[in-house]
Amino acid sequence: MDEKFEILDIEEGDVVIDFHNATFKLSKLSSAMKDQILSNGLRELNNRLNHQGGGELPAYKNEYWIDKGVNSEVLKPGKNWQKGKCRIKVTLEFCPDEPEVEEIPEIKEPESPLDDLRRQINDLSS
Template sequence: MSNKFKILDADFLHKDTVVSFSTSIFKVGELALFSSYIFRNIGLQELNNKLKGWGRGQIPLIKDSHEWIENGKECEILVPGAKGWQKGRLRIKVVLEFCPDEVELEETPEKIIHEPITKNNHLMIFGKR
C-alpha cells in the first residue's frame, strides 16, 4: 500500500466530509471528536498503565486530561545535536488520515505535456491553456 496518507482537517476543511465503512457512516469531524473523547477518557490512563508495566516510568496524569490534547503538558525535550534541554509543552493529537486507492494527478500548466496530436491526418498542436 502506498504511504500517501494525508491528514484530514477534522476541525475545518474536512469537518463535514463523510467516511463510509461497510456498516457505518460518519462525518470526519464527529469521528475525530469521538476518538479524542475516548483517548482523553481511557487512552491516557491506558498509556500510563502500559508505560508503568513496561518499566518505562509514567506520564503525569492530571485531573483534566483535556489539557494534554488542547494545551499540552509542560515538559523539556533534548534534541540530538542541540545545545541542551528546551522547555515547552507536549501536546497529544488524535488525527485521522486518508490515502486514496488511486492518487489523483494535479493538473498544472507545468505538468501538462505539450505533444503534437494527429486527427484525420491533420496535425493538431495544443499549447498552454
C-alpha cells in the same frame, strides 16, 4: 506501491468517511477518538509505562493534553534540553486508491489581430 497518506483535516468542513458498514462525520469520529484515548487510553498507557518501569504521564485535565499542552522538556540528539509543552493530536489519514486528477482549465489562444480581417473576408466571400 508508494502510498501517500494525507491527514484528513476537520477544518476543511464536514468530511464524511464510509467504512462500508458505518458512515461518520470526521468531526464526530475525531471527537470520539480523543474522548476514548483520554478516558481509557491514558490510563492503559500509564499502566503499561509503569509495568515497563518508565513511570507515569503527569495527571492533567483532558483539555491540557488535547489543546493547551502539558509542561515538559525535550532532549533531541546533539541538542540541549528545551522546555515547552507536549500535546496529543488525534488524526485520521487517508490514501486514495487513485490520485485525484486535477482539471486543467482550457487555455484559449489570444485572438490574432488578423482574425477580424479573416472574418470580414469570409463574410464578403459568402
